[in-house]
Amino acid sequence: MTVTVKFFARLREDMNIENMSLDIPVPTDARSVWAAATGRKMPEYDIFCAINQAHAHLDHMVNDGDEVAFFPQITGG
Amino acid sequence: MSVKIVTAPFDPQDELQQYQKQLRPGCFGAMTSFVGTLRDFNNDSTVLSMQLEHYPGMTEKQLDAIAKMAKTQWQLEATLLVHRVGKIRIGEPIVLTVAWATHRDAAFAGCRYLIDKLKTDAPFWKKEQLNNGTRWVSNNT
Numbered sequence: 001m002t003v004t005v006k007f008f009a010r011l012r013e014d015m016n017i018e019n020m021s022l023d024i025p026v027p028t029d030a031r032s033v034w035a036a037a038t039g040r041k042m043p044e045y046d047i048f049c050a051i052n053q054a055h056a057h058l059d060h061m062v063n064d065g066d067e068v069a070f071f072p073q074i075t076g077g
Numbered sequence: 078m079s080v081k082i083v084t085a086p087f088d089p090q091d092e093l094q095q096y097q098k099q100l101r102p103g104c105f106g107a108m109t110s111f112v113g114t115l116r117d118f119n120n121d122s123t124v125l126s127m128q129l130e131h132y133p134g135m136t137e138k139q140l141d142a143i144a145k146m147a148k149t150q151w152q153l154e155a156t157l158l159v160h161r162v163g164k165i166r167i168g169e170p171i172v173l174t175v176a177w178a179t180h181r182d183a184a185f186a187g188c189r190y191l192i193d194k195l196k197t198d199a200p201f202w203k204k205e206q207l208n209n210g211t212r213w214v215s216n217n218t
Contacts, residue, residue, distance in 0.1 A: 009202035045215065055198070076195060077196040
């Protein structure tokens with residue numbers, strides 16, 4: 001299956017990836033998408049995830065065509 | 078109910094007044110607003126400016142959901158959320174939240190919920206420009 005992967009803020013800079021299209025076997029969760037997209041361990045600071053623009057846990061399953069986003073602590077307002 | 082993401086400086090009073098003009102006179106008895114502005118210090122450092130990044134699409138969805146939840150929970154007559162993105166200069170407004178309600182308790186509580194929930198759920202990230210470089214803000218105090 002194919003998913004779109006996005007990185008934001010500090011994470012985008014640290015991983016040096018903004019967005020990508022990723023072919024990955026099913027079934028898979030967001031944590032596996034991270035591993036396939038970056039090939040790296042997660043950084044020591046907290047990482048959050050969204051699937052199809054809704055907050056999700058890293059163990060949430062991902063489906064074909066999904067948009068998976070990774071980002072650090074939200075700091076707006 | 079209105080949600081706006083703006084890329085240029087905005088006047089909170091003007092935004093509030095323009096939106097309130099659309100409301101039926103007499104439909105509310107209380108209005109509470111909150112404005113967050115960029116200060117020139119943070120964590121013992123001088124802040125020169127700030128870059129505010131967001132997740133287009135998800136931001137609007139989250140803000141809509143927050144406004145709907147607030148309206149339901151406190152029976153608000155109306156809500157307004159305005160959030161700035163891009164480069165922000167010292168003293169400029171970053172965020173405006175407004176709640177209109179029948180009575181003050183609901184207006185205060187609704188406005189407080191809007192800004193508190195925005196800070197935990199809406200995908201915005203702040204990067205400060207300091208004298209000696211840049212720094213991502215790492216908490217949402």
